[in-house]
Amino acid sequence: MNTIQKEYAEKLVSAEKAVEVVKSGDNIFYGEFTMFPEALDEALAARIMDLKDIRVRSISFTQPPKIVLADPKKEHVIMEDWHCGVVSRKLIDKGMCYYIPVTYHQGPRIVRKYLDVDVVMISVCSMDENGYFNLGPSNSGTAAHIDKAKTVIVEVKANAPTCLGGNSESVHISRVDYIVEGNNKPMLQLPEVIPTENDYKIADFVMKEIEDGSCLQLGIGGLPNVIGANIASSDLKDLGIHTEMLVDSCVDMYNAGRITGKKKSIDVGKMVYTFAMGTDKLYNFLHNNPVCASYPVNYCNDPRIVALNDKVIAINSALEVDLFSQVCSETAGTRHISGTGGQLDYIFAAFASHGGKGLICLNSTHTDKKGNVTSRIRPTLTPGSVVTVPRSIVQYIVTEYGIVQLKGKSTWQRAEDLISIAHPDFRDDLIKEAQTLNIWAKSNKDDNY
Ligand SMILES: CC(=O)SCCNC(=O)CCNC(=O)[C@H](O)C(C)(C)COP(=O)(O)OP(=O)(O)OC[C@H]1O[C@@H](n2cnc3c(N)ncnc32)[C@H](O)[C@@H]1OP(=O)(O)O
Numbered sequence: 349m350n351t352i353q354k355e356y357a358e359k360l361v362s363a364e365k366a367v368e369v370v371k372s373g374d375n376i377f378y379g380e381f382t383m384f385p386e387a388l389d390e391a392l393a394a395r396i397m398d399l400k401d402i403r404v405r406s407i408s409f410t411q412p413p414k415i416v417l418a419d420p421k422k423e424h425v426i427m428e429d430w431h432c433g434v435v436s437r438k439l440i441d442k443g444m445c446y447y448i449p450v451t452y453h454q455g456p457r458i459v460r461k462y463l464d465v466d467v468v469m470i471s472v473c474s475m476d477e478n479g480y481f482n483l484g485p486s487n488s489g490t491a492a493h494i495d496k497a498k499t500v501i502v503e504v505k506a507n508a509p510t511c512l513g514g515n516s517e518s519v520h521i522s523r524v525d526y527i528v529e530g531n532n533k534p535m536l537q538l539p540e541v542i543p544t545e546n547d548y549k550i551a552d553f554v555m556k557e558i559e560d561g562s563c564l565q566l567g568i569g570g571l572p573n574v575i576g577a578n579i580a581s582s583d584l585k586d587l588g589i590h591t592e593m594l595v596d597s598c599v600d601m602y603n604a605g606r607i608t609g610k611k612k613s614i615d616v617g618k619m620v621y622t623f624a625m626g627t628d629k630l631y632n633f634l635h636n637n638p639v640c641a642s643y644p645v646n647y648c649n650d651p652r653i654v655a656l657n658d659k660v661i662a663i664n665s666a667l668e669v670d671l672f673s674q675v676c677s678e679t680a681g682t683r684h685i686s687g688t689g690g691q692l693d694y695i696f697a698a699f700a701s702h703g704g705k706g707l708i709c710l711n712s713t714h715t716d717k718k719g720n721v722t723s724r725i726r727p728t729l730t731p732g733s734v735v736t737v738p739r740s741i742v743q744y745i746v747t748e749y750g751i752v753q754l755k756g757k758s759t760w761q762r763a764e765d766l767i768s769i770a771h772p773d774f775r776d777d778l779i780k781e782a783q784t785l786n787i788w789a790k791s792n793k794d795d796n797y
C-alpha cells in the first residue's frame with residue numbers, strides 16, 4: 349500500500365460516521381447538479397432532528413434533500429439554492445426552499461469573499477493514482493466552496509465520468525477529511541424534451557445568425573435540441589463551444605464534424621463548459637475525453653473571458669419580455685421558476701465578442717394549465733416578475749414570428765420591433781398599450797399590423 353492508498357484507508361468511513369461532524373448552526377454545501385451526495389444526505393437525515401439552525405445550499409439541487417423533506421416546517425434546516433431547477437421550484441412553491449440571487453460567474457467570488465462554509469459534502473469520481481478525486485460533470489462553484497470549507501467530505505461515485513480540465517476539476521486527498529463510498533446509483537438522465545412546432549420556427553431564425561467559426565453557448569430544452577440537430581445536419585464549419593452547460597446536442601454536433609474549435613482564441617480545440625447534464629450519451633462522451641475542458645464558473649462564464657473568442661453566439665430562453673425590452677427569465681410574477689444563471693453573463697459576453705450576438709428566444713405565447721393563452725410579449729412585466737436581462741444589455745429577441753435587434757433603438761422603436769414578433773392575436777392590444785405608455789410613435793409600420 350503506497351502513502352496515498354494508506355491515507356485513503358485512514359479517511360474512509362461510513363456515511364453515518366462522516367456526518368457526525370455536522371453540528372447545530374453549520375452551513376453545509378451539497379454537491380452540484382448530478383453530483384448530489386445521496387448517501388451522506390440520507391445519513392444526515394437520520395440525525396437532522398437532533399440538530400438546529402442548519403443551512404444547506406447547492407447550485408441546482410437535482411433531488412430534494414432528505415434532510416429537508418424530513419423537516420417540512422424548517423425547524424432544523426433551511427434549504428437555499430443558487431439556481432432553481434424543477435426540484436427547487438417545487439420546494440419554493442411549498443415555502444421549503446429559498447433562491448440566492450446571483451449572476452453565475454460571480455458565484456465563486458461571492459463565496460470566497462462573503463460566506464462561511466462549515467461542511468462540504470460532494471460526490472466525486474474514484475480517486476486516481478495521484479490522489480485526486482475528479483469532480484465529474486459539476487465543476488461550477490465547487491472549488492470555491494472547498495476553499496472555504498472547514499471540513500470536506502467526499503462521497504465516491506465510481507460510475508461518474510471523469511471530466512478533464514480546464515482547472516479546478518479535482519480535489520486532492522490531502523484537502524479531504526472523510527471519504528465515503530457511495531451507492532453508485534446511475535447518473536441522472538435528463539428526460540428528452542420534445543421540441544414544439546414553434547421551436548423549429550425559432551431555430552430557423554437562430555440558424556441564420558450562426559456562421560462558420562461561430563463559438564456557441566446553448567442551454568437545455570427543446571429549442572437548443574433543435575438547434576443542435578440543425579447544426580449537426582448543416583454544412584457549418586469549425587464551430588467552437590464555450591458554454592455554461594454541456595448537453596447531449598453538443599455530442600451530436602461534435603460527432604457530425606461541425607465542432608473543431610479551431611477558430612477559438614482561447615482553449616483552442618476544446619469544448620469548454622462548467623457543468624454537464626444530459627444522458628449517458630453525454631457522460632460516456634465526457635469520460636476522460638481531452639476534447640472537453642471543465643472550468644469553474646468564474647472562468648467559464650466571465651464575460652471578459654468568453655468574449656476573448658470571436659463570434660460568440662449565445663442562445664438563451666426567457667419567460668416574458670415587456671415593451672420596454674426588459675427580459676424576465678426567472679419568475680412568473682412572484683412565482684419563482686428558475687434563476688439568472690448564466691443568462692446575463694452570456695448576453696453580455698456575446699455583445700462584447702467581436703462579431704458576437706446574444707439571442708433571447710421565446711414562444712410568443714404561454715398556455716397555462718387551464719388552457720388560457722397569454723402573450724409573452726407584454727406591455728409591462730407581470731407584477732412581481734424579475735428583470736433578468738435589463739433593457740440596456742439586451743440585444744436580439746427571437747420568437748416564431750421573427751428576430752429583432754434592439755441595441756441602439758429608442759423605446760418606441762423597441763416597442764414596435766417587439767410587437768412585430770408578438771403573436772398576431774395580441775398585436776392590436778399591444779399597440780394600444782404602447783400608445784398609453786407613450787412608447788409608440790406614428791411610424792410607417794403603423795398601418796401594417
Ligand atoms: C441551463 C441553461 O439554460 S444555461 C443558459 C443560461 N441560463 C439561463 O438562461 C437561466 C434562465 N433560463 C431558464 O431557466 C429557462 O431557459 C426558462 C425557465 C426561461 C425556460 O425554460 P423552459 O424549460 O423552456 O421552461 P418551461 O416552459 O418548462 O416553463 C417552466 C415553468 O415556468 C412556467 N412558465 C413558463 N412561462 C410562463 C409564463 N409566461 N407565465 C407563467 N408561467 C410560465 C411553466 O408553466 C413551468 O412551470 P411548471 O414547472 O409549474 O410546469
Ligand SMILES: CCCC(=O)O
Pocket residue numbers: 407408430431452592688689690691
Ligand atoms: C446554475 C445555472 C444554470 C443556468 O444558467 O440556467
